Amino acid sequence: MAKMDTKTPRERYRTQVRAEIKEHAWAQIATTGASALSLNAIAKQMGMSGPALYRYYASRDELITELIRDAYRSLADTLHSAAVAGADLAALAHAVRGWALEDPQRYLLIYGTPVPGYHAPDDITLISSEIMTVLLDACTALPSDSPATPFDAHLADHRDWAGSHPAPPAVLHRALSFWTRLHGVLSLELAGQFAGMDFDPALLFAAELDDLLTH
Amino acid sequence: MAKMDTKTPRERYRTQVRAEIKEHAWAQIATTGASALSLNAIAKQMGMSGPALYRYYASRDELITELIRDAYRSLADTLHSAAVAGADLAALAHAVRGWALEDPQRYLLIYGTPVPGYHAPDDITLISSEIMTVLLDACTALPSDSPATPFDAHLADHRDWAGSHPAPPAVLHRALSFWTRLHGVLSLELAGQFAGMDFDPALLFAAELDDLLTH
DNA sequence: TAAGATTCGTGATACCTTCTAACTGAATCT
DNA sequence: AGATTCAGTTAGAAGGTATCACGAATCTTA
Numbered sequence: 001m002a003k004m005d006t007k008t009p010r011e012r013y014r015t016q017v018r019a020e021i022k023e024h025a026w027a028q029i030a031t032t033g034a035s036a037l038s039l040n041a042i043a044k045q046m047g048m049s050g051p052a053l054y055r056y057y058a059s060r061d062e063l064i065t066e067l068i069r070d071a072y073r074s075l076a077d078t079l080h081s082a083a084v085a086g087a088d089l090a091a092l093a094h095a096v097r098g099w100a101l102e103d104p105q106r107y108l109l110i111y112g113t114p115v116p117g118y119h120a121p122d123d124i125t126l127i128s129s130e131i132m133t134v135l136l137d138a139c140t141a142l143p144s145d146s147p148a149t150p151f152d153a154h155l156a157d158h159r160d161w162a163g164s165h166p167a168p169p170a171v172l173h174r175a176l177s178f179w180t181r182l183h184g185v186l187s188l189e190l191a192g193q194f195a196g197m198d199f200d201p202a203l204l205f206a207a208e209l210d211d212l213l214t215h
Numbered sequence: 216m217a218k219m220d221t222k223t224p225r226e227r228y229r230t231q232v233r234a235e236i237k238e239h240a241w242a243q244i245a246t247t248g249a250s251a252l253s254l255n256a257i258a259k260q261m262g263m264s265g266p267a268l269y270r271y272y273a274s275r276d277e278l279i280t281e282l283i284r285d286a287y288r289s290l291a292d293t294l295h296s297a298a299v300a301g302a303d304l305a306a307l308a309h310a311v312r313g314w315a316l317e318d319p320q321r322y323l324l325i326y327g328t329p330v331p332g333y334h335a336p337d338d339i340t341l342i343s344s345e346i347m348t349v350l351l352d353a354c355t356a357l358p359s360d361s362p363a364t365p366f367d368a369h370l371a372d373h374r375d376w377a378g379s380h381p382a383p384p385a386v387l388h389r390a391l392s393f394w395t396r397l398h399g400v401l402s403l404e405l406a407g408q409f410a411g412m413d414f415d416p417a418l419l420f421a422a423e424l425d426d427l428l429t430h
Numbered sequence: 431t432a433a434g435a436t437t438c439g440t441g442a443t444a445c446c447t448t449c450t451a452a453c454t455g456a457a458t459c460t
Numbered sequence: 461a462g463a464t465t466c467a468g469t470t471a472g473a474a475g476g477t478a479t480c481a482c483g484a485a486t487c488t489t490a
Contacts, residue, residue, distance in 0.1 A: 014437095184396050187402060206366065225458075254448070
């Protein structure tokens with residue numbers, strides 16, 4: 001396919017610098033949050049002066065978009081490799097939780113408060129549908145004996161988002177519940193909303209997951 | 216109690232300007248998000264020049280904190296008056312959803328991505344416990360026939376956050392599930408994560424609520 | 431190998447932002 | 461009436477994004 005030798009040394013240098021920029025960006029985001037990300041600060045940390053960074057990323061937005069893309073990619077890969085290793089829905093849930101706790105701001109970059117005007121490029125939407133596919137597969141593999149709800153009927157007519165996945169409405173419903181419920185616990189935990197209360201969020205997560213699997 | 220005459224005309228003017236500043240702030244937040252809130256822009260919109268605003272709010276953080284406080288207050292009032300009007304858990308859920316859809320950024324200001332360093336003042340924490348109390352009351356009023364889970368046992372020993380509320384562990388558990396599940400659907404909807412998929416989020420919300428009430 | 435083209439990094443600059451400081455003028459208090 | 465308080469102004473520091481023009485290093489090509 002492509003030339004094996006990672007192309008010219010200049011491009012190698014270029015991609016390496018881009019990677020280094022992203023590493024500093026992640027470090028900064030982890031401590032200050034994405035909204036306070038400063039290209040200037042990154043440049044100084046790397047020993048070069050301000051505008052030099054714009055040779056590698058056209059704008060702050062472009063860098064953040066790339067970070068979002070990488071975050072999605074990382075989550076999709078985590079789930080995919082878990083699924084390949086034979087993970088069931090429960091294992092998938094714990095994989096997501098582990099991934100989120102590894103770097104809370106990375107999770108929140110994807111699923112947290114969005115900037116009103118921002119629209120993710122199509123390739124990112126594609127990755128998110130990859131994730132949904134893994135989820136749907138895992139839900140399909142689960143026995144489903146719950147009665148059809150009104151929402152199930154609605155989903156029978158609104159299943160474009162599942163692409164060509166042959167899952168029945170009940171499975172689509174389960175996938176959505178899985179997503180929203182675990183996100184509910186996880187996002188509140190990561191946002192620190194459970195801070196004062198001293199119960200263990202992991203147990204709430206487990207309880208929600210159990211309820212999801214047995215009902 | 217206090218002097219009825221809303222105090223001196225100067226203080227009246229002061230509080231009126233503070234209110235006007237907050238109104239402009241909310242308008243700005245609704246369109247640009249809280250992270251892009253600009254004191255300068257607000258000042259210009261009000262026909263006064265930049266630094267004048269610092270007579271009313273010592274810093275950008277102080278203004279945002281006040282907005283957060285007002286948001287919490289508004290949500291607490293909404294829930295409280297609904298409860299007083301005899302709302303059950305389902306009605307409470309719809310009250311929350313209505314309140315959130317009224318101004319998505321206001322909801323996300325409370326429950327969205329937090330700034331890592333930020334710590335809300337105590338009086339805000341107090342309002343949030345007010346909300347929790349209304350929720351616990353509504354959960355108590357509901358029949359509860361589910362078997363005790365391991366998480367229930369854990370909650371029996373970690374119930375400080377419920378204050379002096381006499382709710383049994385199963386009710387505490389239900390309140391937490393109520394909170395996290397509805398937040399799960401709501402936050403993903405408000406964040407636009409359901410954008411591509413064309414199902415109706417209201418029906419997913421209703422389905423989650425129904426599941427919460429019947430199981 | 432030498433010339434030409436490309437690309438990297440720099441400093442200068444424009445225009446934002448938050449926020450402090452010094453000053454003016456008007457309203458309020460004594 | 462005189463003193464004080466307080467709103468609002470301009471100026472400016474410090475820091476941010478982003479563009480531009482220029483020197484310097486490197487790659488390509490003849």
